[in-house]
Amino acid sequence: MHTFNGKDAHVDQSQQKSAEKERYHHGDLRAALIEGTRRLVEEKGPDHFSVAEVARAAGVSSAAPYRHFRDKDEIIAEVCKGGMERHYEQMVRVASEYPKGSVDRVRRLGQLYVAFAQAEPGVFRLIFGSAHKPDAVEELKGREIDTFGFVVAQVADVLGRAPDDPEAVRRAFILWTFVHGLSFLLIDDNVRYAGIPIDVEALLADVGQRVLRDVPSA
Amino acid sequence: MHTFNGKDAHVDQSQQKSAEKERYHHGDLRAALIEGTRRLVEEKGPDHFSVAEVARAAGVSSAAPYRHFRDKDEIIAEVCKGGMERHYEQMVRVASEYPKGSVDRVRRLGQLYVAFAQAEPGVFRLIFGSAHKPDAVEELKGREIDTFGFVVAQVADVLGRAPDDPEAVRRAFILWTFVHGLSFLLIDDNVRYAGIPIDVEALLADVGQRVLRDVPSA
């Protein structure tokens, strides 16, 4: 009987095939449930997964999850939190690959935003959807995960302004709006409905040019 | 038509002499269910309303709706269809109030798009969300309700091009993307989270200028 705690559960006897030593304790059910929920959310959408099903997938009873989470919302809040962290980290990492203050850097951030939405539409909806946010957001703000603030700083660099310049905020918000809308149009399949051939790269480049230039004469 | 109905099915007939006789038949349950669903969708969101609750609101048993609709999806498809029609009609009506080919007309359409999303976020999500569309969309296309096509025509007018010019489609799509993103950011409360003061009018004017102008030098 191997005993272990939740830290490194992977090194254990995963090779015991026929013996089927069904342990009473899962090992790290909490993490397994979060990951299982994430998968299910991608499969069926944030509003059509069930705690019961993710419990079945983890091989435990449908009551077991409630030892680790207060309710369903708390599980998906955890998935949402993980997604926000991944999202932020990707942003920072990708930005560092392009020259500071370059339009390319900002353009690449927009591209990443859309790519994330397409790669993880379920989590994307979770992050930017209306439900289940307040708590997670509160906590992440406390931990200084502010993706929009990061983008604003990059835009400010391009414009040659201070990191918190109002005009930089405004331009960054316009760009956010654009990639946000594009993401939803794509993952909700509205583009196909409208029958438009979309070249995301070209669109991002075009919009980047238009928005990062000087204000047009009113 | 009155919408009163009986709650006690086995009441002795001898004592039923009240002026408002309780009807066994509702009168127009189908319409009442659609309207009740619309209200509930606005209240709780498209994914958190229940057929049972809307049935209760209409004063009928939870099985009654299935005399009029195959399943839950068919009810909300009907709500979605009604929303699309309202959306389209508003667009056409508002456009007619501004000079053909004017930037103002297009700008006003964008403003209306966002206003609709804010006024009816539930229905807006229904229309542009991923679920429950295929059938409704098919039918509305058959009835020539093509909102995007209409906007494209307005944009083409501004650019002085043919109604189906590819560049007009491209510009219109950029504008759609922008107002779509802005709508979602607003109704999902992401704007407040980011702590940005947003002047929707000014934003629309700015973006309209930027997008409807000539292509920036690549």
Next chain:
DNA sequence: GTTGAAAGTTAGCGTGTCTTACATATGTAA
């Protein structure tokens, strides 16, 4: 009036969320 279809009803199955009471495994202290 009779009758058949339309539009209600109740009863109930399957699934889902979440609670309560109970069972088992694990870590620590004696």
Next chain:
DNA sequence: TTACATATGTAAGACACGCTAACTTTCAAC
């Protein structure tokens, strides 16, 4: 090693919902 406290699992069940089946009431055509 034993014993206990605690963490983590199970089983059973209350209640809501989606939907079906079988029955009842109403209405309109004949």
